[in-house]
Amino acid sequence: MNIIVCLKQVPDTESQIKIGSDxxxxxxxxxxxxxxxYDEFGVEEALRMKEKFGGTVTVVGVGPKRVTETIRTAxxxxxxxxxxxxxxxxxxxxxxxxxxxxxAAIRPLEYDVIFTGQRGVDDDMGVVGAALAEFLGIPQLxxxxxxxxxxxxxxxxxxxPVEGQALIIEAPLPVLITAQKGLNEPRYASxxxxxxxxxxxxxxxxxxxxxxxxxxxxxxxxKVKVLEIxxxxxxxxxxxxxxxxxxxxxxxxAKLLHEEAKVI
Amino acid sequence: MFTPTEEQQMLIDMMGxxxxxxxxxxxxxxxxxxxxxxxxxxxxxxxxxxxxTITEEYGGGGLGYMTYAMVLEEGAIKTGGGLxxxxxxxxxATPIEAFGTKEQxxxxxxxxxxxxxxxxxxxxxxxAGSDAAAIMTSAVLRGDRYVLNGAKSFITNAGEAELxxxxxxxxxxxxxxxxxxxxxxxDAPGFIVGQxxxxxxxxxxxxxxxxxxxxxxPLANRVGEENKGFLSAMYALDGSRIGVAAxxxxxxxxxxNAAVSYAKQRYAFxxxxxxxxxIQFMLADMETETVASRMLAYRAASMKDEGKKIAAAAAMxxxxxxxxxxxxxxxxxxxxxxxxxxxEYTVERYMREAxxxxxxxxxxxxxxxxxxxxxxx
Numbered sequence: 001m002n003i004i005v006c007l008k009q010v011p012d013t014e015s016q017i018k019i020g021s022d023x024x025x026x027x028x029x030x031x032x033x034x035x036x037x038y039d040e041f042g043v044e045e046a047l048r049m050k051e052k053f054g055g056t057v058t059v060v061g062v063g064p065k066r067v068t069e070t071i072r073t074a075x076x077x078x079x080x081x082x083x084x085x086x087x088x089x090x091x092x093x094x095x096x097x098x099x100x101x102x103x104a105a106i107r108p109l110e111y112d113v114i115f116t117g118q119r120g121v122d123d124d125m126g127v128v129g130a131a132l133a134e135f136l137g138i139p140q141l142x143x144x145x146x147x148x149x150x151x152x153x154x155x156x157x158x159x160x161p162v163e164g165q166a167l168i169i170e171a172p173l174p175v176l177i178t179a180q181k182g183l184n185e186p187r188y189a190s191x192x193x194x195x196x197x198x199x200x201x202x203x204x205x206x207x208x209x210x211x212x213x214x215x216x217x218x219x220x221x222x223k224v225k226v227l228e229i230x231x232x233x234x235x236x237x238x239x240x241x242x243x244x245x246x247x248x249x250x251x252x253x254a255k256l257l258h259e260e261a262k263v264i
Numbered sequence: 265m266f267t268p269t270e271e272q273q274m275l276i277d278m279m280g281x282x283x284x285x286x287x288x289x290x291x292x293x294x295x296x297x298x299x300x301x302x303x304x305x306x307x308x309x310x311x312x313x314x315x316x317t318i319t320e321e322y323g324g325g326g327l328g329y330m331t332y333a334m335v336l337e338e339g340a341i342k343t344g345g346g347l348x349x350x351x352x353x354x355x356x357a358t359p360i361e362a363f364g365t366k367e368q369x370x371x372x373x374x375x376x377x378x379x380x381x382x383x384x385x386x387x388x389x390x391x392a393g394s395d396a397a398a399i400m401t402s403a404v405l406r407g408d409r410y411v412l413n414g415a416k417s418f419i420t421n422a423g424e425a426e427l428x429x430x431x432x433x434x435x436x437x438x439x440x441x442x443x444x445x446x447x448x449x450x451d452a453p454g455f456i457v458g459q460x461x462x463x464x465x466x467x468x469x470x471x472x473x474x475x476x477x478x479x480x481x482p483l484a485n486r487v488g489e490e491n492k493g494f495l496s497a498m499y500a501l502d503g504s505r506i507g508v509a510a511x512x513x514x515x516x517x518x519x520x521n522a523a524v525s526y527a528k529q530r531y532a533f534x535x536x537x538x539x540x541x542x543i544q545f546m547l548a549d550m551e552t553e554t555v556a557s558r559m560l561a562y563r564a565a566s567m568k569d570e571g572k573k574i575a576a577a578a579a580m581x582x583x584x585x586x587x588x589x590x591x592x593x594x595x596x597x598x599x600x601x602x603x604x605x606x607x608e609y610t611v612e613r614y615m616r617e618a619x620x621x622x623x624x625x626x627x628x629x630x631x632x633x634x635x636x637x638x639x640x641x
Contacts, residue, residue: 069270076274188282191312191325194274 001055001153003046005079005115006102006132008036009063009070010122024226035070038117041179044186045147046115047078053149056080058109062090062101068202076189076197087207092219099131101217104210106136111174113156118143118178125224129178139171145182266562272331276338279313283342291346292607294468298460300424301468302382305349309379317354317503318361322369323377329503329565333510337558340514341521344610345466345617349382351507351625352420356383356429358503359445359496363488372427372447384425385504386416386448386474387497393418394630396431396497397440401476403432408483410434410446412454412476420624422472423457426450430474431497434490445493447485454479465616502574504625505582509561512585512621516554519589519596519614523547526600543599550592557585576638583631589618 011017012032020027035043046057057079061067064086071082085101093101106114114136119126133140146159156175160167161182189197207214215221241256243249257264268276287304294301308314317332318324327335339347357376360368375381392398401414412432422428428448435442448455458473488496524547527538537543560581568574593615597604604611622628 069273072270073274073277076278188311189274189278190310191275191278191316191327193312194271194278195325197274198271 001049001053001112001149002110003049003055003057003113003115004106004109004111005039005042005046005057005059005074006117006128007039007043007059007061007067007070007074008117008120008122008128009033009061009067010036010120013037013121019229019231023228023230026229033066033069035073036117036120036122038119038121038179038181039115040117040186041181041183042115042117042177043074043077043079044184045177045179046113047187048184049113049147049149050078053153055112058083058111060102060105061085062098062105064091068204071202072197073189075200075202076194077187078193079200081200082202084202084204085207085210086204087214087217089207089214089217092222093217094222094224095125095127096131096223097217097221099128099135101207101210101212102128102132103135104212105205106132112153113173114138114176116176116178118180126178129176133176136174136176138174138176140176140178141169141171142178143180144177145180147177147183266330266559266566268334272334275327275331275335278311279335280338280342282308282311283339283346287339287343287346291343291468292610292613295466295613298462298467300349300470302424304346305353305382306379308350309377314350314353314379315357315373315377318357318373318377322361322373324361325377328569329506330562330569333506333561333565336507337510337514337517337561340511341518344515344518344614345469345511345620347511348466348469348617349421349424351504351511352385353383353425354507355385355500355504355625356425356427358500359429359487360447362499363445363492363496364447365484367484368447368487376427381426382421382424384419384421384428385500386419386422386428386430388416388418390415390417390473394627397443397494399431399433399443401430401432402436403434403444403446403481405434405483410481410483410486412446412448412479412481414476416474416476418461418471419474420469420471422470422474423460424470428455428474429487429500430476431493432476434493438491440494442491443493443497444490445487445496446481447487448479448481452479452481464619465613466620498575501625502578503568505578505631506561506565506568506574508621508625509557509564509578509581509585512582512589512618513554513557513561515614515618515621516550516557516585516589516592519593519611519618520547520550520554522609522611522614523550523596523599526603537599546595546599550595553588554592557581557588560584576635579626579631579634582625583628583635586618586621587628590615590622593618 012034015031018027050057059074059079060083061071062085085105116129141158143160144158148157155172157170241249241253243252315324316327320326360373389399403410403412430446430448433442434444454477456475461471530537564577564581567577596611603609
């Protein structure tokens with residue numbers, strides 16, 4: 001079974017995010033970059049499938065040179081090879097353009113299953129998985145927490161949590177699955193895995209290599225434009241409910257919830 | 265300077281993530297319960313970290329000491345003393361790698377690197393610590409076995425470990441040149457593990473005494489030549505002092521990080537206490553000394569990797585980094601004030617742990633002696 005995992009490099013969630021002077025981007029100078037956690041679930045699931053059914057795991061990333069670190073991390077976890085689409089013309093692309101680049105990089109490869117994270121934890125768009133499936137003309141199963149491959153290896157049954165219930169859906173291979181938290185517990189890269197990662201093949205491709213027109217990428221080609229990034233509002237001060245007795249305090253609290261907060 | 269390579273960075277990141285997720289959230293509870301988290305050692309074994317510096321031929325990671333120092337430092341930044349069992353495990357493994365027979369390496373070393381056997385390094389005795397040549401435990405050859413008698417104290421990992429590298433006198437008239445080292449298995453006849461010591465800190469790591477009563481050890485378990493055991497002990501200690509220096513640097517960094525973030529958030533007299541110059545100077549000293557510790561630790565590590573003699577380099581790194589850790593953690597507690605004294609805020613734990621580092625693997629005073637001896641010879 002050949003599996004492809006799409007990787008996005010995102011700021012570590014512990015990084016302090018500063019908004020840039022253009023108010024449309026973030027300052028990337030001091031950011032620690034990590035693998036998008038939802039993609040990590042995809043890598044783990046791909047490795048488990050490979051362990052069970054054999055085949056190869058290829059990781060594909062789009063972005064600047066630093067994304068090789070994230071690809072190497074997946075290789076250290078056990079993936080077999082990596083592809084990085086790196087082209088200056090990609091800077092500022094939106095999710096649709098990224099999906100287009102991924103589709104072009106993936107099309108010549110053999111695959112039965114493609115994983116993406118259900119969304120990137122940086123801009124929370126959640127578009128790439130669906131768009132990529134569309135460009136490749138394959139079914140997509142989104143927000144999946146459990147996967148079973150059919151005995152004949154021709155289809156998968158997947159579980160999506162829905163409002164406390166589980167929706168079980170089925171699709172023929174090849175299929176695109178977007179990974180949701182709960183799918184698995186990603187492994188740590190082992191020391192020998194890390195030492196071997198550097199020797200594994202990692203191809204770098206430009207848009208021209210993939211036969212793509214650079215004009216369809218980058219900020220100018222965005223269908224979704226960022227107008228402004230604003231920090232979350234500062235938290236206002238709390239209110240201490242006063243009163244002599246618990247009854248008085250409860251009455252005061254009820255009054256405040258009703259009249260000020262207007263929640264009851 | 266000393267910028268990690270891509271591989272070193274991946275190893276650092278892996279250890280950081282592991283330590284942060286698997287160790288840090290539980291360590292206070294383990295300390296209170298006096299529980300050694302064996303599963304952490306097991307897991308690090310599966311991940312290939314229990315034999316980091318040992319050759320790949322025997323299942324180790326084949327890493328240089330520079331990388332080892334960086335990885336241990338990161339572990340200490342995230343957990344303080346949480347990886348404290350590891351340098352001592354390696355102190356037992358290293359002489360087996362350097363001086364042991366092929367059979368010993370196949371039988372014991374491969375288990376240690378795979379995390380299937382935890383090692384302990386048994387040199388210190390009730391009446392011989394810094395003066396290691398004064399140990400009294402004796403080993404007498406009888407036929408195809410040695411018979412050991414005597415006692416060891418403050419042995420890290422004792423009681424949890426499967427394998428003990430034990431130094432004993434094979435010629436009691438000869439001081440340092442009468443010591444041999446032996447691999448003792450935990451169920452060797454006449455080998456008795458003492459009560460678990462209650463310590464000021466690091467109670468999640470087992471420390472116990474050992475007693476040898478006519479303890480029989482096969483001749484084949486002597487590591488290196490007879491009466492050359494002191495050499496292997498000193499060899500192990502050089503490497504292990506780099507580990508302690510790196511861990512101490514990590515503890516300093518962790519305490520400093522806590523102090524910096526607290527100083528920025530804590531208001532007094534209408535402003536963050538970080539605005540006060542007295543706090544700024546404390547932080548500046550803590551940072552400077554932490555960086556200096558790191559440089560000394562990395563210097564000793566890179567000299568070791570270059571095959572140079574490192575007795576003095578390792579001794580000064582160990583002494584400076586651990587004395588610094590004591591100062592930095594004490595000042596971190598001071599900056600956090602009342603909160604700093606509370607267990608919830610962790611810096612008090614770092615302070616208790618730093619104290620041990622000034623004592624283990626040769627006290628600060630002994631390190632000074634080693635440096636002076638090199639200087640004056």
